[in-house]
Amino acid sequence: MSPKSESPSTLAKSVDATILAVRQETPNVKTLTFDLSLDPKAGQYLMAWIRGLDEIPMGFSGPREITVHEVGQATKALANFEPGRSLGLRGPLGNSFILRGDNILLIGGGVGIAPLTFLGEAAKAQDIDVTSLIGFRSSADVLFKQRLEKLGDLAITTDDGSMGIHGFASAGLKELNLGEYSQIYLCGPEPMMWDILSRSKEHSGKIQVSINRYFKCAVGVCGSCCLDHEGIRVCVEGPVIMADRLLNSEFGKYRRGPSGSRGSCRG
Amino acid sequence: MSSLAGEVGGLILENPVMLAAGILGTTGASLRRAAMAGAGAVVTKSVGSIPRDGHPGPTVVPLDIGLINAMGLPNPSYREFQEEIDIGKTGGIPVVASIFGADPDEFASIASGLTADAFELNLSCPHAEKYGAELGRYPEAVQSVTKAVKARVRVPVWVKLTPNTADIVELGLAAQDGGADAVVAINTLKAMAIDIESGYPILGNRFGGLSGPAIKPVAVRCVYDLSSALDIPVIGAGGVSCFVDAIEMIMAGASGVQIGTALQRGYGVFGEIIEGLSAYLERRSMRLSDLRGLAMRRT
Numbered sequence: 001m002s003p004k005s006e007s008p009s010t011l012a013k014s015v016d017a018t019i020l021a022v023r024q025e026t027p028n029v030k031t032l033t034f035d036l037s038l039d040p041k042a043g044q045y046l047m048a049w050i051r052g053l054d055e056i057p058m059g060f061s062g063p064r065e066i067t068v069h070e071v072g073q074a075t076k077a078l079a080n081f082e083p084g085r086s087l088g089l090r091g092p093l094g095n096s097f098i099l100r101g102d103n104i105l106l107i108g109g110g111v112g113i114a115p116l117t118f119l120g121e122a123a124k125a126q127d128i129d130v131t132s133l134i135g136f137r138s139s140a141d142v143l144f145k146q147r148l149e150k151l152g153d154l155a156i157t158t159d160d161g162s163m164g165i166h167g168f169a170s171a172g173l174k175e176l177n178l179g180e181y182s183q184i185y186l187c188g189p190e191p192m193m194w195d196i197l198s199r200s201k202e203h204s205g206k207i208q209v210s211i212n213r214y215f216k217c218a219v220g221v222c223g224s225c226c227l228d229h230e231g232i233r234v235c236v237e238g239p240v241i242m243a244d245r246l247l248n249s250e251f252g253k254y255r256r257g258p259s260g261s262r263g264s265c266r267g
Numbered sequence: 268m269s270s271l272a273g274e275v276g277g278l279i280l281e282n283p284v285m286l287a288a289g290i291l292g293t294t295g296a297s298l299r300r301a302a303m304a305g306a307g308a309v310v311t312k313s314v315g316s317i318p319r320d321g322h323p324g325p326t327v328v329p330l331d332i333g334l335i336n337a338m339g340l341p342n343p344s345y346r347e348f349q350e351e352i353d354i355g356k357t358g359g360i361p362v363v364a365s366i367f368g369a370d371p372d373e374f375a376s377i378a379s380g381l382t383a384d385a386f387e388l389n390l391s392c393p394h395a396e397k398y399g400a401e402l403g404r405y406p407e408a409v410q411s412v413t414k415a416v417k418a419r420v421r422v423p424v425w426v427k428l429t430p431n432t433a434d435i436v437e438l439g440l441a442a443q444d445g446g447a448d449a450v451v452a453i454n455t456l457k458a459m460a461i462d463i464e465s466g467y468p469i470l471g472n473r474f475g476g477l478s479g480p481a482i483k484p485v486a487v488r489c490v491y492d493l494s495s496a497l498d499i500p501v502i503g504a505g506g507v508s509c510f511v512d513a514i515e516m517i518m519a520g521a522s523g524v525q526i527g528t529a530l531q532r533g534y535g536v537f538g539e540i541i542e543g544l545s546a547y548l549e550r551r552s553m554r555l556s557d558l559r560g561l562a563m564r565r566t
Contacts, residue, residue, distance in 0.1 A: 012329070013329055013330075014325070014328075014462065014469065016462075016464035016465075047324070047325070049324070049325055049469075051462070051465050051467045052467060053323065054323045054324045054471065055323075055324030055325040055326070055471070056324065086464065086465070088325075088462060088464075088465075088469075090325075090329075216321070216324065216326045216327075216338065216341075217326055217327040217334075217336070217338075218327075219327060219329055219334070219531050220530070220531055220533070221290050221291065221327075221334070221527070221528065221530050221531055222289070222290070222291075222293070222326065222327070222336075222338055223290065223291040223292055223293035223294060223297050223312060224293055224341065226291065226293060226294045226296060226297040227296075228294060228295075228296045229296050230296060230300070231291075231294060231296035231297040231298075231299060231300035233291070233297070256293070256294070256343075257320070258320035258321060258341055259318040259319055259320050259321070259341050259342060259343045259344075260293040260294070260312070260341060260342055260343045260348075260351075261318055261343035261344075261347055262343075262347075
């Protein structure tokens with residue numbers, strides 16, 4: 001399925017999965033491994049049903065795992081799941097990253113590294129060269145350093161300078177010649193992604209961006225995730241969207257919350 | 268395409284196939300996209316007087332036969348929503364504002380605070396406390412809400428009815444008595460799904476409304492009964508997924524049809540239905556008006 005595809009692959013019903021292992025990645029990020037694989041492609045997501053609480057979208061960080069950043073009530077509950085506990089999973093949903101060419105660049109920030117690491121590992125298995133540029137607030141937040149080091153060149157930035165290059169992820173762009181890469185993959189907090197995109201517009205035709213909007217139904221009907229000005233249904237036509245379609249969209253400017261009300265795309 | 272043009276519930280439409288309320292109607296851009304895909308009119312997501320985030324997830328349960336949903340009337344309030352209607356209007360077709368309130372005054376103040384080509388009164392959402400079907404199952408409430416809105420606006424007023432009642436015709440007559448320009452039938456059927464691994468009801472709200480192919484025969488019967496009893500037009504909604512379903516609705520008496528759950532297949536569903544409908548009419552050298560209510564004349 002291409003990033004532009006209009007319809008969901010199949011209607012995914014909720015299946016019961018059990019947590020096999022929980023790995024603490026950073027003080028507020030954990031990776032949960034399931035006892036079953038939904039057979040996802042990198043870039044796809046699932047809806048995780050925390051029974052009695054909520055159902056939230058989570059990107060895959062591997063074929064049978066998700067990586068959870070504790071930000072709200074539902075992610076905190078999910079991160080506190082112990083091995084042996086079960087939850088409902090609906091997926092895999094949405095489109096995926098598409099591997100193009102033999103020399104790719106991953107640019108990520110925070111927990112956005114998760115789907116990129118999954119992609120990088122799939123690329124490596126096909127003998128594609130993988131370079132990564134990843135940014136974090138601080139050295140304590142650095143995620144998947146070892147997994148990404150195994151794939152190829154890795155540059156790290158931290159906002160406070162406690163590891164790698166001092167500054168935002170865009171500070172690492174100077175070290176790279178974007179023209180060299182056959183395809184670039186981007187995932188992270190929206191201000192960070194917008195910062196990268198606005199500095200690399202001439203490459204927007206080869207940048208695949210995984211974006212975040214408020215998903216409710218995840219089957220493309222409720223309309224809560226629609227992206228101005230095209231009205232892209234991010235839950236089924238995304239979450240991966242080509243950068244050239246994002247440049248004149250709401251992306252980087254505003255986003256809608258659960259009521260449909262427009263708000264800041266920060267945080 | 269001109270064979271499909273005509274009046275539906277006080278609006279002149281290029282074709283009678285519309286986007287249903289609650290589907291891809293939160294943003295002006297998605298309404299416009301439905302217009303570009305060929306819809307004859309679009310109905311917005313229901314808006315109320317204050318912002319609501321809606322129910323916790325899961326908000327939908329996908330089934331082979333349709334969807335159960337309990338979105339919980341999320342909306343940014345009508346004050347913030349005018350901008351989305353205005354963007355939707357750039358699609359070049361009528362935009363119908365779906366509105367909800369707890370009483371006639373609330374409905375009337377929302378309607379008078381919005382500019383739209385028509386209003387659809389949500390008296391039928393089955394899963395929001397104090398709203399929707401909690402009023403809409405009482406004929407007196409249907410009549411008084413309709414009357415209050417009609418007194419405040421000059422554009423057509425449609426009333427969307429609930430099938431979760433012993434006699435939907437009674438509700439339709441109440442809307443007609445209140446001055447409605449059309450009724451829309453049906454909203455979802457109250458429904459529930461339970462996860463057998465855990466025993467939890469799946470929806471965050473525990474119960475919700477069933478839509479999609481499962482309810483089409485129920486909708487056809489409701490449209491037939493309403494069309495037989497009412498003088499005002501009936502707009503058919505409920506499980507219409509292809510042109511065959513649309514024709515069935517029209518033969519049951521519908522002046523127009525609304526598409527909701529079938530949008531899961533993408534916006535292309537509008538084009539499929541409109542082309543199918545046109546080709547059917549052409550093949551049989553018939554007009555849309557020949558089909559309308561045909562089932563009532565076959566006795």
